Amino acid sequence: MNKVHLTLQGxxxxxxxxxxxxxxxxxxxxxxxxxxxxxxxxxPVNATLRGYKSLEARxxxxxxxxxxxxxxxxxxxxxxxxxxxxxxxDNGASSFLPLSNxxxxxxxxxxxxxxxxxxxxxxxVTGGQAMEETLRGFQSLVTQLPAGAQLVVWLNExxxxxxxxxxxxxxxxxVYTENKARVHGLIRxxxxxxxxxxRDVEMLLxxxxxxxxxxxxxxFGLMAKQRLSQVKKALYDQxxxxxx
Numbered sequence: 001m002n003k004v005h006l007t008l009q010g011x012x013x014x015x016x017x018x019x020x021x022x023x024x025x026x027x028x029x030x031x032x033x034x035x036x037x038x039x040x041x042x043x044p045v046n047a048t049l050r051g052y053k054s055l056e057a058r059x060x061x062x063x064x065x066x067x068x069x070x071x072x073x074x075x076x077x078x079x080x081x082x083x084x085x086x087x088x089x090d091n092g093a094s095s096f097l098p099l100s101n102x103x104x105x106x107x108x109x110x111x112x113x114x115x116x117x118x119x120x121x122x123x124x125v126t127g128g129q130a131m132e133e134t135l136r137g138f139q140s141l142v143t144q145l146p147a148g149a150q151l152v153v154w155l156n157e158x159x160x161x162x163x164x165x166x167x168x169x170x171x172x173x174x175v176y177t178e179n180k181a182r183v184h185g186l187i188r189x190x191x192x193x194x195x196x197x198x199r200d201v202e203m204l205l206x207x208x209x210x211x212x213x214x215x216x217x218x219x220f221g222l223m224a225k226q227r228l229s230q231v232k233k234a235l236y237d238q239x240x241x242x243x244x
Contacts, residue, residue, distance in 0.1 A: 002035075004080055004112055005088045005244070007122045008100065010137040012093035014126040015156045015189065017041075017048035018205060020090035023122065024055050025210050026239045027086055036085040042076065042099075043092030044068060051208040062095055073102045081115050096137070104144055113148045120150045120184070120244065125170065127160030127191075135175055142179040150184040152242055157191035185242025189235070200224045201231060 005027075007020045024039040031037060039057045041049040049057045060079075062072045080087055091099050103109060109119050123141055125134045138153060145151065155162050155170055162170045170176055176183070192198035203224075204214055211232045214220050220228065 001116055001118050002084065003086050003118045003120060005086075005120050005122060007088070007090050007124075008096060008137075008141060009124045009134060010093055010096040010140065011124075011126075011130050011133045012046075014124045014130055014134055015154070015158060016092075016124055017043070017046075017090050018189075019122055019124060019154050019156075020049050020088050021052050021055060021208075021210065022235055023239070023244065024052075024057075024088045025212070026236055026244060027088065029236075030240075031086075036083075037088070038083070038085045039088040039090065040076070040079070041090050042095065043090060045092055045094050048208075049090040052210060053208070054210050054213055057090070068095060068098055070098045070102055073099060077106075077108060077111070080112060080117060100140070100144060107146075109146045109148045118150070119148065120152060121145060122152045122154060124154045124156050125162060126156040126158070127162045130159065131162060135173070139175050139179070142182050145182075147182075151182055152185050152187060152244070153183055155186060155188045157189060161191065187235070187238045187242060192231070196223075197227050197231065200227050204228065 005023050007016045009016050020039060024037060027037045039049060039055050040060050041047045041057045042060045042062055044062045047059060049055065050059055060072070060076055062068055076089070112119050121141060123138050125131070125138055141151060164172060192201050200220070203219070207219065209217065211228060214228050215225055
């Protein structure tokens with residue numbers, strides 16, 4: 001069965017494109033039957049995923065001048081329904097509400113399911129100042145998405161720990177415990193604070209490199225490449241565990 005991976009979160013700058021890039025890399029590396037993996041950048045403002053040159057992301061332009069043309073989501077659906085491939089769709093914060101509304105109004109999840117596409121929606125919850133807003137984005141998706149969509153929550157600790165005031169983690173948050181049955185899985189992007197692992201990941205993001213790019217590049221030394229290999233394995237193991 002072909003899978004469609006949608007990265008959705010109403011808050012910008014929380015790591016959605018990084019998640020989409022990680023998904024694409026993992027799916028490429030796991031493809032055993034030669035199935036094509038296609039990533040699509042639909043962010044109307046910041047085409048970050050498109051910046052990962054080796055991923056060869058397609059660009060779907062959603063803007064007509066300064067206005068978002070929601071009918072262009074039809075083009076996305078035609079692509080998902082018409083091509084025999086696994087898709088990763090990176091969507092921007094500015095088009096979060098229009099795409100969410102489109103999915104609901106057009107029963108898009110069930111349309112894709114009836115066509116033999118399994119839909120997995122990935123949303124990001126981050127620590128730091130944006131935590132409350134990303135939690136609201138998660139709550140919005142849980143409330144609106146039909147049961148046919150598998151929801152994966154990525155816990156991005158890059159900006160800070162995702163904890164309650166008493167130190168308890170995300171699994172004890174009320175918004176999670178009340179909606180746990182709707183969550184297919186959790187994937188944690190651990191905070192890398194050291195001058196070694198932390199700086200390696202920062203450089204990877206700054207240069208928009210994949211793990212394979214970094215392994216083949218002279219930009220990273222041997223030990224940096226080894227540390228990135230450890231980060232890759234930890235993330236890949238989690239994606240494998242939730243059935244990405």
